[in-house]
Amino acid sequence: MPFSKKHLLGLEGVSSEEINLILDTAVSFKEVLERPIPKVPTLRGKTIVNLFFESSTRTRISFELAEKRLSADTISFSTVASSVTKGESLKDTAQNIEAMKVDMVVIRHYAAGASHFLTHWIKGSVINAGDGCHEHPTQALLDMMTLREKFGALENLKVAIIGDVLHSRVARSNIYGLTTMGAKVALCAPITLIPVEANLWPVKIFYNVDHAISWADVIMVLRIQRERQQANFFPSIREYHNYFGITKERLDRANKEITIMHPGPINRGVELDTSLVDSEYSIILDQVTNGVAVRMAVLYLLSKE
Amino acid sequence: MKERLKRSYDSKYQQSMNPFKRIENVLLKNGIIIDQEKKKTFQHDILIVKGKIERIGEILEKNFRGEIVDLSGKTVVPGLLDMHVHFREPGREDEETLMTGAAAAAAGGFTGVCTMPNTEPATDNKEIVEFIADKFKNHLVDVYPIAAITIGRYGKQLVEMAELVDAGVAAFSDDGTSVADSQLLKRALEYSRMFDVPIIEHCEDRQLAADGSMNEGYMSTKLGLTGIPSVAEEIIVARNIMLARYTGGKIHIAHVSTAGSVELIRRAKEEGIQVTCEVTPHHFTLTDEAVAAYDTNMKMNPPLRTSKDVEAIIAGLKDGTIDVIASDHAPHSAEEKEVEFITAPFGIIGLETAVGLAITQLVDKNNFSLIEVIEKLSFNPYRVLGLNLPKITEGAKANLTILDTKTEWTVDRNDFKSRSKNSPFHEYKLKGRSDGVLNNNFLFINEE
Numbered sequence: 001m002p003f004s005k006k007h008l009l010g011l012e013g014v015s016s017e018e019i020n021l022i023l024d025t026a027v028s029f030k031e032v033l034e035r036p037i038p039k040v041p042t043l044r045g046k047t048i049v050n051l052f053f054e055s056s057t058r059t060r061i062s063f064e065l066a067e068k069r070l071s072a073d074t075i076s077f078s079t080v081a082s083s084v085t086k087g088e089s090l091k092d093t094a095q096n097i098e099a100m101k102v103d104m105v106v107i108r109h110y111a112a113g114a115s116h117f118l119t120h121w122i123k124g125s126v127i128n129a130g131d132g133c134h135e136h137p138t139q140a141l142l143d144m145m146t147l148r149e150k151f152g153a154l155e156n157l158k159v160a161i162i163g164d165v166l167h168s169r170v171a172r173s174n175i176y177g178l179t180t181m182g183a184k185v186a187l188c189a190p191i192t193l194i195p196v197e198a199n200l201w202p203v204k205i206f207y208n209v210d211h212a213i214s215w216a217d218v219i220m221v222l223r224i225q226r227e228r229q230q231a232n233f234f235p236s237i238r239e240y241h242n243y244f245g246i247t248k249e250r251l252d253r254a255n256k257e258i259t260i261m262h263p264g265p266i267n268r269g270v271e272l273d274t275s276l277v278d279s280e281y282s283i284i285l286d287q288v289t290n291g292v293a294v295r296m297a298v299l300y301l302l303s304k305e
Numbered sequence: 306m307k308e309r310l311k312r313s314y315d316s317k318y319q320q321s322m323n324p325f326k327r328i329e330n331v332l333l334k335n336g337i338i339i340d341q342e343k344k345k346t347f348q349h350d351i352l353i354v355k356g357k358i359e360r361i362g363e364i365l366e367k368n369f370r371g372e373i374v375d376l377s378g379k380t381v382v383p384g385l386l387d388m389h390v391h392f393r394e395p396g397r398e399d400e401e402t403l404m405t406g407a408a409a410a411a412a413g414g415f416t417g418v419c420t421m422p423n424t425e426p427a428t429d430n431k432e433i434v435e436f437i438a439d440k441f442k443n444h445l446v447d448v449y450p451i452a453a454i455t456i457g458r459y460g461k462q463l464v465e466m467a468e469l470v471d472a473g474v475a476a477f478s479d480d481g482t483s484v485a486d487s488q489l490l491k492r493a494l495e496y497s498r499m500f501d502v503p504i505i506e507h508c509e510d511r512q513l514a515a516d517g518s519m520n521e522g523y524m525s526t527k528l529g530l531t532g533i534p535s536v537a538e539e540i541i542v543a544r545n546i547m548l549a550r551y552t553g554g555k556i557h558i559a560h561v562s563t564a565g566s567v568e569l570i571r572r573a574k575e576e577g578i579q580v581t582c583e584v585t586p587h588h589f590t591l592t593d594e595a596v597a598a599y600d601t602n603m604k605m606n607p608p609l610r611t612s613k614d615v616e617a618i619i620a621g622l623k624d625g626t627i628d629v630i631a632s633d634h635a636p637h638s639a640e641e642k643e644v645e646f647i648t649a650p651f652g653i654i655g656l657e658t659a660v661g662l663a664i665t666q667l668v669d670k671n672n673f674s675l676i677e678v679i680e681k682l683s684f685n686p687y688r689v690l691g692l693n694l695p696k697i698t699e700g701a702k703a704n705l706t707i708l709d710t711k712t713e714w715t716v717d718r719n720d721f722k723s724r725s726k727n728s729p730f731h732e733y734k735l736k737g738r739s740d741g742v743l744n745n746n747f748l749f750i751n752e753e
Contacts, residue, residue, distance in 0.1 A: 089644055090644065091644065111646065111648065112528055112529040112647065113645065113646045114645050116598060117599060117645060131529070133529035133530070134529030169529060196521055196522060197522055
């Protein structure tokens with residue numbers, strides 16, 4: 001089956017066949033990455049620009065590596081501009097890139113919908129590397145690849161997403177991706193961090209983290225940003241940690257085997273205990289490894305269009 | 306016309322200022338006339354002499370010297386008044402001037418407009434009110450300026466209301482924001498009772514709305530955009546109703562957008578509180594699902610709500626809870642709107658699509674009579690502001706709008722007379738439009 005999409009802006013509306021195609025392609029690229037010379041000429045002659053309007057280490061390095069492993073010519077542009085500091089408009093940036101004849105653009109932006117916006121001005125493919133609180137499709141794809149590796153299949157796997165779902169693009173992409181693949185998804189957070197009408201998604205919602213843990217095969221822990229406390233989404237980091245933090249004691253009490261994921265960056269000791277990050281339950285570093293393979297697959301499939 | 310050009314302080318923005326034909330004697334033949342008072346329609350000719358309706362009946366063309374307009378198949382209604390428009394002069398003449406806005410009003414079928422005071426500087430003093438009124442001297446479109454409630458619209462100090470009323474202000478509003486200080490709004494409602502002019506409130510609790518950019522609901526959840534909850538509007542609607550009850554002042558709620566607001570106003574009216582309200586065509590036509598592609602022309606304040614809210618608004622229009630249809634015409638330049646959704650300013654233009662949307666959505670799809678709709682586009686806004694009604698009767702001043710209620714057309718933003726193009730209805734199919742307007746001895750007939 002050929003991949004029919006021109007852009008990858010999100011996983012909402014992407015079919016299970018398409019997701020499987022990306023994941024299968026990623027598995028073969030992962031094999032490439034284990035060779036002595038981990039490089040293929042697949043995208044030779046293609047030019048890719050990475051536009052990062054928000055700080056990122058993992059995602060940016062992962063995309064750049066994926067592009068280089070595929071022999072593409074790449075340029076990365078990163079700025080810590082925000083909606084407050086005004087520079088050149090995104091439209092002008094896009095039109096300039098278009099004028100320089102670029103094949104693909106990878107964009108990370110603080111504004112939801114920024115990658116959609118870019119598609120109006122750019123003829124090449126656009127890959128969303130995270131737009132505001134909207135979607136982060138390649139993160140969810142690498143999460144699914146990692147889960148498929150560990151469990152063989154995603155169907156009926158129970159994944160609890162725990163933490164700041166309201167502000168999480170990773171959560172949204174995973175909700176669409178995992179439910180499309182037949183997995184069962186639950187959200188767990190203080191009510192203030194669950195977006196309104198989240199019950200209209202095909203998900204379970206828990207406000208008690210122990211209940212979520214006892215339900216789940218996998219917990220996907222999300223970063224808690226300290227500034228959310230200032231906006232009174234919860235009273236204190238201390239209370240969050242005590243009632244929603246994933247601790248060794250909590251998992252011991254649940255007395256079950258559970259897999260721990262985290263999209264990073266981790267606030268160790270806030271949402272997740274340090275000892276658990278480095279424990280045998282954690283597949284956090286497998287996620288990072290698979291990130292490169294998944295991004296190679298996405299770049300390759302979109303370039304064929 | 307020359308005289309006006311001379312007066313304009315910046316001719317760059319004042320081209321084609323008066324595209325209207327000056328005409329004193331007109332014979333309108335064969336139009337379907339709506340008698341808004343008797344709620345009847347009949348077919349007749351209208352003879353207008355020196356700007357006054359001389360006679361209604363069967364009038365022979367022989368011996369008539371003047372313009373004869375054949376209105377077979379057209380409907381003649383009282384001149385429409387849009388009581389909520391933003392013309393950006395003074396301040397942002399690149400987006401709209403008083404004269405380009407007036408041209409958009411005339412093209413849209415409106416013979417009167419109320420300009421909102423969020424100009425730069427704010428319309429909070431006599432000089433700016435006179436500046437606005439002066440531009441409309443000897444013009445087809447009547448202007449009834451609305452002045453700010455507080456100086457600079459900062460919500461701190463009352464404007465000189467008495468002097469402003471004397472200067473011709475029709476109402477007061479800090480539109481764009483609510484008066485957050487309840488004590489100050491209470492004083493404004495009390496003080497304004499001396500002049501019997503309404504206080505118009507944009508109802509929005511600033512903290513609840515915070516940095517939201519669309520309705521809070523499943524769509525904002527999916528799109529990852531911060532929501533503006535319906536309660537941000539309703540809490541201020543409720544406060545304002547209570548203040549109106551307490552003070553006996555007149556409150557008019559601008560652009561109602563939620564089912565809860567409609568219900569609050571319905572109950573207040575049952576109680577006999579002096580509250581009136583308006584709704585925009587986009588709020589009775591579109592829902593927040595229109596935001597799905599992050600189109601910034603779907604971004605306005607209050608935001609597009611859900612289908613339940615649209616249903617409640619249509620029910621409110623039907624049962625009389627909602628008095629007025631007003632466009633909240635808010636021009637923005639392309640460079641301001643062609644940005645990320647969260648960065649774009651709120652607001653869309655609406656003068657040239659309002660009539661088409663009202664006929665399409667209300668008459669055609671929801672079984673309103675044309676008379677019901679015209680009531681909300683003409684007589685009711687005049688009533689809310691305590692102004693004389695533009696009656697189509699012998700002896701009255703001729704102030705009327707000519708409608709084509711049947712033609713289907715496709716909106717093309719490039720045809721707009723407005724200087725800005727930020728309409729969510731570009732390429733939208735509508736039924737019915739204004740064919741022309743006649744007022745103050747000027748006649749304007751839409752091309753084509």
